[in-house]
Structures are given as C-alpha cells and as structure tokens.
Amino acid sequence: xxxxxxxxxxxxxxxxxxxxxxxxxxxxxxxxxxxxxxxxxxxxxxxxxxxxxxxxxxxxxxxxxxxxxxxxxxxxxxxxxxxxxxxxxxxxxxxxxxxxxxxxxxxxxxxxxxxxxxxxxxxxxxxxxxxxxxxxxxxxxxxxxxxxxxxxxxxxxxxxxxxxxxxxxxxxxxxxxxxxxxxxxxxxxxxxxxxxxxxxxxxxxxxxxxxxxxxxxx
Amino acid sequence: xxxxxxxxxxxxxxxxxxxxxxxxxxxxxxxxxxxxxxxxxxxxxxxxxxxxxxxxxxxxxxxxxxxxxxxxxxxxxxxxxxxxxxxxxxxxxxxxxxxxxxxxxxxxxxx
Numbered sequence: 001x002x003x004x005x006x007x008x009x010x011x012x013x014x015x016x017x018x019x020x021x022x023x024x025x026x027x028x029x030x031x032x033x034x035x036x037x038x039x040x041x042x043x044x045x046x047x048x049x050x051x052x053x054x055x056x057x058x059x060x061x062x063x064x065x066x067x068x069x070x071x072x073x074x075x076x077x078x079x080x081x082x083x084x085x086x087x088x089x090x091x092x093x094x095x096x097x098x099x100x101x102x103x104x105x106x107x108x109x110x111x112x113x114x115x116x117x118x119x120x121x122x123x124x125x126x127x128x129x130x131x132x133x134x135x136x137x138x139x140x141x142x143x144x145x146x147x148x149x150x151x152x153x154x155x156x157x158x159x160x161x162x163x164x165x166x167x168x169x170x171x172x173x174x175x176x177x178x179x180x181x182x183x184x185x186x187x188x189x190x191x192x193x194x195x196x197x198x199x200x201x202x203x204x205x206x207x208x209x210x211x212x213x214x215x216x217x218x
Numbered sequence: 219x220x221x222x223x224x225x226x227x228x229x230x231x232x233x234x235x236x237x238x239x240x241x242x243x244x245x246x247x248x249x250x251x252x253x254x255x256x257x258x259x260x261x262x263x264x265x266x267x268x269x270x271x272x273x274x275x276x277x278x279x280x281x282x283x284x285x286x287x288x289x290x291x292x293x294x295x296x297x298x299x300x301x302x303x304x305x306x307x308x309x310x311x312x313x314x315x316x317x318x319x320x321x322x323x324x325x326x327x328x329x
Contacts, residue, residue: 050222076228088219092241093321100322101237102227151227 001026002047007056016042018211029181029188031198034208040191044157048082049075081153085160087140089132095143096128102151114150122146138169155187236320248310255306259299
C-alpha cells in the first residue's frame with residue numbers, strides 16, 4: 001500500500017500539491033491524468049524518492065519513506081520501477097548492459113537467467129547487442145520497460161510511456177504493458193493524458209487539478 | 219533523467235559513479251581537460267611567477283630562445299606544443315575507451 005499524507009510540494013514558487021492525501025492499495029492499477037504541467041511526473045517522482053515533499057509524509061507498505069523535505073528510504077531501496085517519458089536509456093551501454101545494471105547484486109547465473117527471461121518477455125532478444133542510439137522510439141521504450149522490470153519491482157511507475165510513438169509501436173507496447181501488468185501482482189501507477197489508455201490499463205483514475213488529486217471513479 | 223533512472227536501479231554507489239556518472243560526463247571532462255591542457259601549455263606569465271628555481275616550462279624556454287634570437291629552436295619547440303596536445307588527446311581517448319572495463323559484464327561472455 002502506498003500512502004501519501006498531507007503532501008505539499010512547490011516547484012519554482014508554484015504549488016504543485018497542496019495538502020494532498022491519497023492511498024493506493026497494493027496490486028491496484030491506477031491512472032493519473034491531468035493537463036500538462038499539473039504535476040503528474042512530480043507525483044511519480046515523489047513516490048519513487050527522486051523528489052521529497054515539502055510537507056507531509058509518504059509511506060510504502062507502512063514504512064515511512066519520505067517526510068517533510070527528507071528522504072528516509074533512498075529510491076533504490078523502495079522496490080519501485082520507473083519508466084521515464086523519454087526512455088532515459090544510458091547511451092554508453094548496449095541493451096543488455098542497460099538491463100544488467102539493475103541485476104548486478106544477483107549471482108551471475110541468476111542474472112543471466114533473469115536477463116534472458118526479460119529479453120524474451122519484452123521481445124527485445126534481437127536488440128540485445130544494439131546501442132540505444134541505433135534503436136527506434138518504440139524499441140527504446142520496450143528496452144526501457146525491460147530494464148525497469150528486470151529487478152522485479154513491486155511498484156511500477158510509468159510516465160506517459162506511449163507518448164510520441166507511431167500507432168503500430170503504440171499498440172504493440174500497450175499490449176506488452178497490459179500483459180505484464182495482468183500477469184503480475186505489481187501496483188501500477190500510470191501517468192497519461194489519453195483517456196483510452198486509462199480504460200486499457202487501469203481500474204482507478206485520479207486527476208490532478210488545482211494542486212489536488214481527485215478520484216474520478218472506482 | 220538517465221541519472222534518475224540509475225538512482226532507482228543503483229546496485230551500489232561505486233557502480234553508480236563509474237558505470238553511469240563518469241561515462242555520461244566523459245565527453246565534457248575530455249573537452250575541458252584538453253582545453254585546460256592547451257591553455258596551461260602556452261601559459262607564460264603564471265609559469266614565470268610560480269616555477270621553482272632551476273626548472274622551466276616549454277613556454278619559458280621558447281621565451282628565452284626568442285630573446286637570444288634562436289629562430290630555428292623556437293620554431294622547433296613551437297611544433298612540439300601541438301604534438302604534445304595530440305599525444306595528450308590520444309591518451310584521453312584511450313582512457314575513455316578503457317572505461318568499458320567498468321561497465322556491466324554480459325553473463326557468459328569473456329571480456
């Protein structure tokens with residue numbers, strides 16, 4: 001369970017969240033929508049621990065992770081996966097190395113097994129030796145999803161993963177994400193401004209409006 | 219954003235630094251280092267003020283030889299400056315290339 005209690009966050013003197021409280025149950029698939037610049041990405045960054053709330057606290061599975069400007073649990077210990085809007089692959093590593101980065105704590109044989117499984121699940125086996133710069137937008141997103149899923153996170157944060165893709169790549173990636181999410185017990189928080197994607201992936205929808213997070217259904 | 223991605227997946231601080239931070243900064247570091255090398259190699263006033271007695275930089279030697287009118291020696295030494303810069307640039311690119319040693323190893327592949 002992810003619990004945000006009385007969160008206030010400002011960026012560049014603009015109040016993004018004003019006394020926001022929200023609970024996301026484990027295993028639910030939640031969509032966050034809202035206009036550009038309303039704080040959708042900030043919402044994900046707060047949960048991931050990449051940003052801290054100015055006031056209030058965030059708990060993941062009852063454990064206090066952030067509190068009033070302090071990060072109590074660093075991002076890599078929160079068991080979250082984050083698919084960034086711009087893929088954010090490391091340009092100096094090939095696809096396999098990108099995925100392996102998060103698996104280096106595992107023994108080599110386990111890492112190899114994990115790697116092969118995730119490459120095949122995400123359909124990126126044929127891209128294994130390619131460098132990110134040589135991949136198309138859709139392939140980069142697919143690799144970003146593979147890299148995020150490799151360490152088996154309990155919470156999956158996706159920041160508009162289908163934006164700026166052509167219709168074929170978008171459909172393929174949407175199907176991939178849907179199959180992964182349905183076959184796991186992960187909590188999904190999916191940021192988008194496309195309502196079709198909301199109904200495709202998520203069972204609850206929240207909209208960010210006027211520095212508040214409002215439940216739309218469910 | 220690539221650094222944020224690494225903060226989430228970070229296996230440990232050392233790997234975060236050598237596998238992500240340094241390679242991402244490498245081009246900038248090489249350019250800055252090369253620029254500073256060229257500027258330092260041609261620096262005369264600061265060298266005159268700071269060098270200990272009995273030693274001399276290439277620029278001070280050129281300055282002295284110019285004073286005595288040794289044109290050929292000055293020309294030769296001036297050619298040494300771009301040569302040293304090229305050698306230093308090759309060294310830096312070698313360092314950048316060898317950084318692959320620190321990147322994650324593909325299981326089952328001998329490196």
